[in-house]
Amino acid sequence: MSTKYGTIIKDGLWENNGVLCQLLGMCPTMAMTTSATNGFGMGVATMLVMAASNFFVALFRNYITNEVRIPVYILIVAAMVTLVDLTCNAWMHELYKVLGLFIPLIVSNCLPLGRLEVFASREPVIPSFMDGLFMGAGFTLALTVIGAMREISGSGTLFADANLLLGPAFKVLETRIFPEDAAVLMMILPPGGFLATGLLIAAKRKLDLAMGKQIQMGGAHSVG
Amino acid sequence: MSYNSNKPTYVHAMILAAFSAGFGSLLAFTDLFTDEPIKQRRIEDLQNSLVQVLPPAIYDNNPALDTFMVPGEDGKERKVYRATKEGKVTGVAYETYGQGYAGQIKIIMGVDPQGKILGVRAVQHKETPGLGDKIEPKKGPWILQFNGLSIDNPPPNMWKVKKDGGKFDQFSGATITPRAVVTGIRKGLEFFSANKPQLLEVR
Amino acid sequence: MSVSIEKSGPFGHAQSSVSKTMSTVLVALLPATLFNVWLFGWPALLMFLITVGACIAFEAGCLAWQDRPVKSALFDGSATLTGWLLAMSLPPWTPWWIGVLGAFLAIVLAKHIYGGLGQNVFNPAMVGRVGLLVSFPVQMTAFVPPKPLFTDGAPSLIDSLGMVFGGGLSNMDSISAASALGHIKTELTKGVPVSESLPQVFDLTSMLTGMHIGSFGETSAILILLGGLFLIWRGVISWHTPVGLMGTLFVCAQISHMAAPERFASGTFHLLAGATFLGAFFIATDYVTSPISKKGQLVYGMGCGFLIWVIRCFAGYPEGVAFAVLLMNALTPVIDHHVRPRTFGRNSKGEPLSVKGDGK
Structure with a gap:
């Protein structure tokens, strides 16, 4: 049993990473990674939604008929998103002010829906929950790294406003790497999202090659 | 997943309905619990932005809740937040707008009974990062220079950026944004002079 | 045949x-x-x-x-x-x-x-x-x-x-x-009509010779034109892209100028200002990123010209040559797909030409 969880964790974080391998969830990846903090916040919100919706779909998987499965999945994802949205607004308001506009967009993210279809509709509750959690963690990891790449080059800082997201104690994380005047603004504008994501995918493949792994080319079928 | 395609349609409909009802009530409960805190947060947000333009020392009421409407020169009603101390009006805050490089710039400003600016903040804008966004106090002290000024200080014809022959600095590379903010503030002050009795009336 | x-x-x-x-x-x-x-x-x-x-x-x-x-x-x-x-x-x-x-x-x-x-x-x-x-x-x-x-x-x-x-x-x-295009755009946001701001920056001789404000290599219309004509004469580029670009830009600008002179600058100004000539002869004609066929190049040039006019008149930036060329670069495969030259030995619909003596 432990090998199975090991695979789930490894797949989610690296081998089958939602952003870097499946190329799913490109919309939040581009829109929310203008800073490492924003990427991290968006990733965590998505992770919560994914873990919860995987859990519910796995729980009810024997009652969901094939014909209505897609509406039911979307219903469950939308409910979880609204739950996160309301909770954030009420009790994590500073975070909500940063992410508020983008939390509803998680519904249109293909990654949660993809995991429901591929994993949670076939597997028991606990592995499904784990899959949602670690796919979400891998998503968070990718978004944070892309956010960091864009933030360093585009505004010259790293983890700016981390205190708004994580509490005043995290003010120490905020670092200025070079003065704002020298920052390449393009990187925090939309083209920077594509550049950083592309470079990160290339770097991951290079790393995989260096570790002697086979690379499967053109694995992505949908982008959303 | 079991293969169910032989079931009659109403079964699928019932399944969908059951899920909708279940998750719908879950959301209804969440809404019930979060409604009050969310309203509270909204008032706090408003208070936070009002504190920047109305110094807390000058009032003993809650300006976020003490509001009334005044018709502006364009016929539209403007919401005015009032600060009072011991029954006397000590300041008013209201919104004004400037046409920026990339759409409207929403400005909130506080003015004391003599018509002097207590504080100005651009609360919503889409100006270019690194260029036009120097109107934010986080990015520079530019917006603070308006404190203490009024419609006659500097004289009305100097309420312009330097490039247009006025008193206020533009930023290097960006003239449109500061011009929009200066114009917005000037209009805001004109609104104050035009409606002074109404704004300062005690009620 | x-x-x-x-x-x-x-x-x-x-x-x-x-x-x-x-x-x-x-x-x-x-x-x-x-x-x-x-x-x-x-x-x-x-x-x-x-x-x-x-x-x-x-x-x-x-x-x-x-x-x-x-x-x-x-x-x-x-x-x-x-x-x-x-x-x-x-x-x-x-x-x-x-x-x-x-x-x-x-x-x-x-x-x-x-x-x-x-x-x-x-x-x-x-x-x-x-x-x-x-x-x-x-x-x-x-x-x-x-x-x-x-x-x-x-x-x-x-x-x-x-x-x-x-x-x-x-x-x-x-x-x-400010460059001439920049000046007009800024004045327009201040409410000064083009008909007033244009004469302040538009001087035909200086714009032709190049004695005016602009990017390092774009100011001298005459010298760039000479270079461009040299390239056409040597057969390095064909006339299609430059003519398509400049013609469309001129026509769009001139029509809008005649309809509303206080809002739009004239066609001559648009041709001589900014990087129009440099773009038309040297940038849009890049072999790698422009269509292969002559007809395609004409379409491509016209697209560039139209976009330059749109960006200069309605967008946030005063100059649009670089943006227009990049946007049309993205369309180049589409143009190449739709505007195909006649295959040798076939007519324009792709049917084989009848050859004398093959029995027809």
């Missing part, structure tokens, strides 16, 4: 190669470049050398990293041309790092990530320029009025070195001025 069937071969060698084409283009650019070096002085020359040098260095670095032959590819002149065009589209007095960063964007991001010469979708020099413009709007719009070499007020070589490699110019704000 008769088609005589030839035996295979003998094949002659067409006297063209990448390096030959590139060097012809460089020769065509030379007069305008020399003139503008004189016009904007030492800082401009330094910026030009830095940008071209950085492009060559990045090209060599990328080739070496990919284990591809460095020397032969380096001397085909394509990196030199990219750097040259990039430098011509930058403001004349810029700090050194603008040129180096632009070269990085052009050569590494726009060219080698796509697979090197011939594989890139977008014009490398324009990717460099647009990337810089979006990232550093202050430096990229800091134009200076002409200060010809060896005249009063022109910076000496020593001053220029300090300007380009030091911390830039401290009083840049006071000497920098």
Whole structure:
């Protein structure tokens, strides 16, 4: 049993990473990674939604008929998103002010829906929950790294406003790497999202090659 | 997943309905619990932005809740937040707008009974990062220079950026944004002079 | 119609190669470049050398990293041309790092990530320029009025070195001025109609000769036109793209100008202002990123011209040549797909031509 969880964790974080391998969830990846903090916040919100919706779909998987499965999945994802949205607004308001506009967009993210279809509709509750959690963690990891790449080059800082997201104690994380005047603004504008994501995918493949792994080319079928 | 395609349609409909009802009530409960805190947060947000333009020392009421409407020169009603101390009006805050490089710039400003600016903040804008966004106090002290000024200080014809022959600095590379903010503030002050009795009336 | 069937071969060698084409283009650019070096002085020359040098260095670095032959590819002149065009589209007095960063964007991001010469979708020099413009709007719009070499007020070589490699110019704000297109756009946002602001900047002689404010290589309409005509005469480019571009831009601008002269500048102004000529003859005609067929090039040029007009008149930026060329680059495969030349031996619908004596 432990090998199975090991695979789930490894797949989610690296081998089958939602952003870097499946190329799913490109919309939040581009829109929310203008800073490492924003990427991290968006990733965590998505992770919560994914873990919860995987859990519910796995729980009810024997009652969901094939014909209505897609509406039911979307219903469950939308409910979880609204739950996160309301909770954030009420009790994590500073975070909500940063992410508020983008939390509803998680519904249109293909990654949660993809995991429901591929994993949670076939597997028991606990592995499904784990899959949602670690796919979400891998998503968070990718978004944070892309956010960091864009933030360093585009505004010259790293983890700016981390205190708004994580509490005043995290003010120490905020670092200025070079003065704002020298920052390449393009990187925090939309083209920077594509550049950083592309470079990160290339770097991951290079790393995989260096570790002697086979690379499967053109694995992505949908982008959303 | 079991293969169910032989079931009659109403079964699928019932399944969908059951899920909708279940998750719908879950959301209804969440809404019930979060409604009050969310309203509270909204008032706090408003208070936070009002504190920047109305110094807390000058009032003993809650300006976020003490509001009334005044018709502006364009016929539209403007919401005015009032600060009072011991029954006397000590300041008013209201919104004004400037046409920026990339759409409207929403400005909130506080003015004391003599018509002097207590504080100005651009609360919503889409100006270019690194260029036009120097109107934010986080990015520079530019917006603070308006404190203490009024419609006659500097004289009305100097309420312009330097490039247009006025008193206020533009930023290097960006003239449109500061011009929009200066114009917005000037209009805001004109609104104050035009409606002074109404704004300062005690009620 | 008769088609005589030839035996295979003998094949002659067409006297063209990448390096030959590139060097012809460089020769065509030379007069305008020399003139503008004189016009904007030492800082401009330094910026030009830095940008071209950085492009060559990045090209060599990328080739070496990919284990591809460095020397032969380096001397085909394509990196030199990219750097040259990039430098011509930058403001004349810029700090050194603008040129180096632009070269990085052009050569590494726009060219080698796509697979090197011939594989890139977008014009490398324009990717460099647009990337810089979006990232550093202050430096990229800091134009200076002409200060010809060896005249009063022109910076000496020593001053220029300090300007380009030091911390830039401290009083840049006071000497920098807006380009003609920029001036009209700013005045328009202030509510000054074009009919008032245009005469302040529009002087036909200075715009033809190049004695006006603009990017390093774009000011002299006559010299660029001469270079362009030279390229057409040598058969390096065909007339389709430049004529399509300039014709459409002129017609759009002129019609709108006649309808509302207080809002739109005239066609002549749009042709002579900004980078229209440079774009029409040297940038939009890039072999790699423009359509193959002559008809396709005409469509492509017209698209560029229309977009330049739209961007200049309605968008946030005053100049639109670089953006328009990049947008049309993206459409090039579509144009190539729809506007196909007639296949040899077939009619325009793709059916085989009837050959005399095949029984029909």
